[in-house]
Amino acid sequence: xRPEDILVPTPSGVCCKPGGFHIDPTRPVAKALITHGHSDHxxxxxxxxxxxxxxxxxxxxxxxxxxxxxxxAVRYGETLDLDGVRVSFHPAGHVLGSAxxxxxxxxxxxxxxxxxxxVPDPTCAPFETVQCDVFITEATFGLPVFRxxxxxxxxxKLLHSVAxxxxxxxxxxxYSLGKAQRVMAMLRAAGYDKPIYLHGAxxxxxxxxxxxxxxxxxxxxxxxxxKSELAGTITICPPSAMGDLWSRRFPDPVAAFAxxxxxxxxxxRQRGITLxxxxxxxxxxxxxxxxxxxxxxxxxxxxxxxxxxxxxWSRSKGLKAxxxxxxxxxxxxxxxxxxxxxxxxTVPSPLAGEGQGGGSS
Amino acid sequence: xxRFAELLDLLSYEPGRNNKxxxxxxxxxxxxxxxxxxxxAALTGALSFQHAKAGMIRALIAERTxxxxxxxSYDYVGxxxxxxxxxWPASIPPLKGEGGREAAGWGHVxxxxxxxxxxSLRPPRSPASGxxxxxxxxxxxxxxxxxxxKAQLPAQIARWLDTLDETGxxxxxxxxxxxxxxxVSARLAKTAAASLGNKExxxxxxxxxxxxxxxxxxxxxxxxxxxxxxxxxxxxxRPPMLAHAVDDSDFTALVADDYMAxxxxxxxxxQAVSGRDEHGDVVARLYSRTGEDxxxxxxxxxxxxxxxxxIDGELxxxxxxxxxxxxxxxxxxxxxxxxxxxxxxxxxxxxxxYDLLAEGDDDLRDLxxxxxxxxxxxxxxxxxxxxxxxxxxxSFTTWAELTAARADPxxxxxxxxxxxxxxxxxxxxxxxxxxxxxKGPWWKWKRDPMIIDAVLMYAQRGHGKRxxxxxxxxxxxxxxxxxxxxxxxxxxAYFGFTDEELIQIDRFVRRNTIDRFGxxxxxxxxxxxxxxxEVAFEGLQRSTRxxxxxxxxxPRISRLRWDKPPREADRLETLEKMLSKIEAGRAA
Numbered sequence: 001x002r003p004e005d006i007l008v009p010t011p012s013g014v015c016c017k018p019g020g021f022h023i024d025p026t027r028p029v030a031k032a033l034i035t036h037g038h039s040d041h042x043x044x045x046x047x048x049x050x051x052x053x054x055x056x057x058x059x060x061x062x063x064x065x066x067x068x069x070x071x072x073a074v075r076y077g078e079t080l081d082l083d084g085v086r087v088s089f090h091p092a093g094h095v096l097g098s099a100x101x102x103x104x105x106x107x108x109x110x111x112x113x114x115x116x117x118x119v120p121d122p123t124c125a126p127f128e129t130v131q132c133d134v135f136i137t138e139a140t141f142g143l144p145v146f147r148x149x150x151x152x153x154x155x156x157k158l159l160h161s162v163a164x165x166x167x168x169x170x171x172x173x174x175y176s177l178g179k180a181q182r183v184m185a186m187l188r189a190a191g192y193d194k195p196i197y198l199h200g201a202x203x204x205x206x207x208x209x210x211x212x213x214x215x216x217x218x219x220x221x222x223x224x225x226x227k228s229e230l231a232g233t234i235t236i237c238p239p240s241a242m243g244d245l246w247s248r249r250f251p252d253p254v255a256a257f258a259x260x261x262x263x264x265x266x267x268x269r270q271r272g273i274t275l276x277x278x279x280x281x282x283x284x285x286x287x288x289x290x291x292x293x294x295x296x297x298x299x300x301x302x303x304x305x306x307x308x309x310x311x312x313w314s315r316s317k318g319l320k321a322x323x324x325x326x327x328x329x330x331x332x333x334x335x336x337x338x339x340x341x342x343x344x345x346t347v348p349s350p351l352a353g354e355g356q357g358g359g360s361s
Numbered sequence: 362x363x364r365f366a367e368l369l370d371l372l373s374y375e376p377g378r379n380n381k382x383x384x385x386x387x388x389x390x391x392x393x394x395x396x397x398x399x400x401x402a403a404l405t406g407a408l409s410f411q412h413a414k415a416g417m418i419r420a421l422i423a424e425r426t427x428x429x430x431x432x433x434s435y436d437y438v439g440x441x442x443x444x445x446x447x448x449w450p451a452s453i454p455p456l457k458g459e460g461g462r463e464a465a466g467w468g469h470v471x472x473x474x475x476x477x478x479x480x481s482l483r484p485p486r487s488p489a490s491g492x493x494x495x496x497x498x499x500x501x502x503x504x505x506x507x508x509x510x511k512a513q514l515p516a517q518i519a520r521w522l523d524t525l526d527e528t529g530x531x532x533x534x535x536x537x538x539x540x541x542x543x544x545v546s547a548r549l550a551k552t553a554a555a556s557l558g559n560k561e562x563x564x565x566x567x568x569x570x571x572x573x574x575x576x577x578x579x580x581x582x583x584x585x586x587x588x589x590x591x592x593x594x595x596x597x598x599r600p601p602m603l604a605h606a607v608d609d610s611d612f613t614a615l616v617a618d619d620y621m622a623x624x625x626x627x628x629x630x631x632q633a634v635s636g637r638d639e640h641g642d643v644v645a646r647l648y649s650r651t652g653e654d655x656x657x658x659x660x661x662x663x664x665x666x667x668x669x670x671x672i673d674g675e676l677x678x679x680x681x682x683x684x685x686x687x688x689x690x691x692x693x694x695x696x697x698x699x700x701x702x703x704x705x706x707x708x709x710x711x712x713x714x715y716d717l718l719a720e721g722d723d724d725l726r727d728l729x730x731x732x733x734x735x736x737x738x739x740x741x742x743x744x745x746x747x748x749x750x751x752x753x754x755x756s757f758t759t760w761a762e763l764t765a766a767r768a769d770p771x772x773x774x775x776x777x778x779x780x781x782x783x784x785x786x787x788x789x790x791x792x793x794x795x796x797x798x799x800k801g802p803w804w805k806w807k808r809d810p811m812i813i814d815a816v817l818m819y820a821q822r823g824h825g826k827r828x829x830x831x832x833x834x835x836x837x838x839x840x841x842x843x844x845x846x847x848x849x850x851x852x853x854a855y856f857g858f859t860d861e862e863l864i865q866i867d868r869f870v871r872r873n874t875i876d877r878f879g880x881x882x883x884x885x886x887x888x889x890x891x892x893x894x895e896v897a898f899e900g901l902q903r904s905t906r907x908x909x910x911x912x913x914x915x916p917r918i919s920r921l922r923w924d925k926p927p928r929e930a931d932r933l934e935t936l937e938k939m940l941s942k943i944e945a946g947r948a949a
Binding site: 093118119120126127143144145146147149164263264265266268269270272273274275276306308309312313316 | 373374375376380387426427429430433434437438439440443444447448451482527531830860
């Protein structure tokens with residue numbers, strides 16, 4: 001049996017014909033297995049959805065109760081049999097509830113990793129390497145220029161700037177699901193104990209994280225705060241809000257952005273960021289290549305991002321490798337904009353929807 | 362070096378002038394001598410050592426990385442120094458036994474046993490500077506570079522790169538290749554230094570030519586520990602006076618009699634200053650508008666500045682036939698490393714004088730413009746040098762007359778040089794020469810650009826700030842071909858659009874690509890499908906380099922016409938008509 005007999009890449013996602021399901025389909029299907037709650041992977045309108053409890057909860061918060069016909073929650077490590085295909089979910093370390101999906105048919109093991117990172121994150125279960133024959137990897141940061149370093153150092157940079165410019169407000173752009181909460185948790189770990197302010201679009205998800213026992217300290221909505229009160233404070237907001245009228249309520253704001261994209265200077269400058277923070281929820285180049293090696297896979301399928309470099313690297317290491325042309329991943333930021341409507345945002349960021357810039361990171 | 366690298370890093374992102382000043386001043390205040398002096402020298406462009414060539418940096422990285430991965434990375438990042446800084450293999454040893462692995466890409470992860478054991482996380486990696494070897498100071502970098510032989514340079518740079526982190530490597534490469542390009546002018550750095558002692562920037566500016574790095578004397582004076590350095594610059598730069606662009610609505614408030622008009626020439630605004638030093642020798646310098654000393658690039662013009670004075674004027678290229686050349690020609694003389702006699706003979710530099718700021722020991726800046734103009738005319742006559750002439754006044758009594766002159770400079774006195782006229786300048790007769798951009802005394806009134814609608818055909822990724830965006834556009838107009846109408850490329854533009862529009866075009870390009878040639882994408886350009894760009898430009902010339910036979914001067918995207926189907930874009934005949942009109946005007 002060939003791997004392609006088990007999983008077929010189609011333009012709308014990976015399809016398992018013998019098991020009768022899709023993984024992270026970008027169009028409505030009968031049965032969907034969802035790796036994590038980012039809206040480019042978790043879409044509404046499927047017949048049946050199988051995912052971790054957190055992912056199902058997040059989908060419900062975003063899309064409402066009727067987001068799928070039926071749902072089933074699966075625990076990490078639990079094995080299910082879907083028409084003779086054995087399926088299990090394993091922590092991906094990307095955001096709360098994120099999973100890699102192991103598909104095993106007659107001993108041939110394929111792992112669809114969704115989005116993942118192999119460094120510690122206080123807000124989600126740590127990444128777990130799953131041995132497999134075929135590893136389907138993302139490649140958001142699949143170029144050797146992306147090296148994320150220690151995220152704690154970047155938090156230090158932010159706190160230093162807050163100390164240096166006490167009369168200014170610091171706005172930290174961060175994706176609503178995952179990054180925002182991780183930044184808050186890391187600020188707490190660094191000893192920052194003042195209230196952290198929050199853009200309204202992030203409230204629901206943040207409260208959900210807190211309800212799952214993740215300690216984020218005192219979190220306040222920025223909506224009610226006076227301009228003068230915001231001097232010397234830190235506010236977390238969707239990246240798209242920073243250039244918006246919304247940001248005028250802050251005294252001389254410093255524009256920070258927590259993203260792996262900030263490693264490349266031009267990307268920070270294009271967005272008018274003056275304090276780039278290299279904090280990513282995706283594996284960097286070293287993480288991608290180390291993970292590929294660690295899975296023991298002899299074949300690598302590369303999706304969304306910089307496929308070329310990672311395919312080249314895999315082949316140079318004697319692995320079989322191919323890019324998958326799946327469209328539609330990397331739209332997390334676009335979803336963020338929709339969610340911002342309650343804060344008076346009307347113009348969506350034109351960057352959204354492009355694989356290179358709009359991806360969650 | 363690490364603190365200096367941090368400063369450069371912060372400056373490179375900071376757009377605000379005042380915040381930049383604060384960052385530099387903060388650095389200078391908290392960094393000891395001589396380190397801060399070398400930093401000030403780097404920021405003001407006062408360092409001189411053998412620069413490393415891009416080719417050498419490429420060779421260093423080629424020894425350490427996979428060429429395919431390097432090309433992909435460079436294409437993405439768009440800046441050589443930055444790509445190398447990011448890709449350079451870190452030198453810290455792997456944390457064996459702690460689930461660590463080698464922190465490098467190509468060539469290091471190959472040994473599969475260095476990966477983390479299944480189920481474990483990679484520990485955070487500290488910057489490479491923790492590798493046991495300490496990072497160099499800026500002082501030691503500068504001192505080493507000034508004595509090092511060419512042959513030893515690559516190995517030395519590699520050793521430094523091994524000890525620095527990403528930001529440190531980036532800063533070092535910027536420094537050794539001689540192009541900081543972080544948006545800090547020499548003037549701004551001097552202003553920050555002046556602020557240490559609550560001095561005016563001009564106080565430092567006047568002393569500057571007599572100072573040498575690492576400026577121990579200067580800092581001692583600024584911090585009240587020493588006397589004012591005793592050098593008097595015989596040829597100082599004087600902060601220039603700038604004009605506001607005039608709108609049609611401004612004219613209702615302006616009285617024609619109050620103003621004099623002159624041509625605005627399309628060259629480089631300069632200040633040509635000469636004076637005598639303590640030995641009585643003539644010191645002549647040419648400054649750009651921002652106070653950068655550009656004398657080295659124009660030795661041929663410097664010779665002409667024999668009489669002590671400060672002239673505000675336009676740098677142009679004037680051929681033996683006394684005709685002023687276009688800005689394109691002037692560009693041949695810019696950013697040249699070596700200024701050869703051949704280059705000077707081929708493209709002779711010329712100064713066209715607008716204003717006289719000083720003559721001998723007299724500071725004329727407080728005089729009314731009309732009086733300064735009289736002094737200027739007398740001075741140019743006395744100087745009597747073919748390389749320096751007077752920018753003629755444009756005579757007018759009503760705004761209508763000036764409007765006509767601006768529309769047709771050739772028949773209003775500019776004659777054969779009309780093509781080098783960018784517009785007219787209005788100057789109040791009674792206005793003193795005030796540094797900065799005061800509103801009211803001076804106005805610039807540029808000529809209206811020509812405009813056509815063209816169709817986007819090819820797009821190329823930009824470099825630097827534009828890297829990873831398709832920001833260079835080749836556009837075409839319709840022309841008759843054997844098989845019906847087809848688009849012929851007529852020009853290329855890479856600015857004029859807003860950041861927002863750039864993102865929109867970039868997205869259009871990515872979604873409508875029909876072919877790729879390296880970094881270039883061909884996009885859909887059918888009669889009913891494609892993107893129409895309104896292109897503004899300043900002039901047209903015949904060209905053998907373009908298939909269309911026409912070259913545009915200064916083309917830029919003035920509007921995106923999402924509303925217009927490509928079939929309604931302009932035709933080549935329209936451009937040809939415009940060109941004939943220009944040529945007819947020139948002949949007249």
